[in-house]
Amino acid sequence: RKEVEQDPGPFNVPEGATVAFNCTYSNSASQSFFWYRQDCRKEPKLLMSVYSSGNEDGRFTAQLNRASQYISLLIRDSKLSDSATYLCVVTGGATNKLIFGTGTLLAVQP
Amino acid sequence: DGGITQSPKYLFRKEGQNVTLSCEQNLNHDAMYWYRQDPGQGLRLIYYSQIVNDFQKGDIAEGYSVSREKKESFPLTVTSAQKNPTAFYLCASSTLTEMNTEAFFGQGTRLTVV
Numbered sequence: 739r740k741e742v743e744q745d746p747g748p749f750n751v752p753e754g755a756t757v758a759f760n761c762t763y764s765n766s767a768s769q770s771f772f773w774y775r776q777d778c779r780k781e782p783k784l785l786m787s788v789y790s791s792g793n794e795d796g797r798f799t800a801q802l803n804r805a806s807q808y809i810s811l812l813i814r815d816s817k818l819s820d821s822a823t824y825l826c827v828v829t830g831g832a833t834n835k836l837i838f839g840t841g842t843l844l845a846v847q848p
Numbered sequence: 849d850g851g852i853t854q855s856p857k858y859l860f861r862k863e864g865q866n867v868t869l870s871c872e873q874n875l876n877h878d879a880m881y882w883y884r885q886d887p888g889q890g891l892r893l894i895y896y897s898q899i900v901n902d903f904q905k906g907d908i909a910e911g912y913s914v915s916r917e918k919k920e921s922f923p924l925t926v927t928s929a930q931k932n933p934t935a936f937y938l939c940a941s942s943t944l945t946e947m948n949t950e951a952f953f954g955q956g957t958r959l960t961v962v
Binding site for chain 1: 883889891896936942955
């Protein structure tokens with residue numbers, strides 16, 4: 739089983755739609771969680787950290803469910819500019835190394 | 849400005865040659881990482897280091913080597929033993945001392961075997 743798993747997509751959604759991504763992780767000792775965005779042929783950039791209480795940044799909401807070992811990202815009112823690959827990242831445990839999911843490709847259609 | 853710098857941005861290698869990719873950070877981060885990304889694929893961990901003079905293999909270390917002689921620098925050598933080295937290589941760094949601190953990435957190096 740992979741340490742971090744994501745649905746690779748692609749998710750094709752119309753503008754204005756709400757889309758949700760999930761990411762599961764296998765190490766219950768994981769401590770930190772993030773969502774990154776990667777545009778084509780560019781480096782990943784932090785979209786938002788994920789806190790136990792959940793957090794929101796404009797149209798984006800991230801949540802953590804430790805009991806079920808998954809994190810989620812909700813994007814409301816999708817824009818064309820949201821088209822990208824979204825990577826979930828988990829860190830912590832014995833080695834504290836960063837583990838990336840394979841990413842979920844989002845394509846927002848006009 | 850603080851940040852993480854990779855060089856070169858593009859690199860061409862002949863078959864059988866070793867090449868070294870540079871990664872430097874001035875963020876005072878303890879941890880540094882090398883990832884490989886193939887077209888349409890996610891990031892796969894090659895090597896990582898959490899302290900000077902120490903590093904660990906990731907999931908795809910075969911055909912690669914690293915060193916961590918200074919906290920700021922974590923160069924990656926792609927050796928001739930790496931059979932399919934054409935890929936996008938990303939270096940990242942992060943702190944180990946705080947919760948929920950992000951990893952910063954360099955702009956990446958595109959390596960092509962010619």
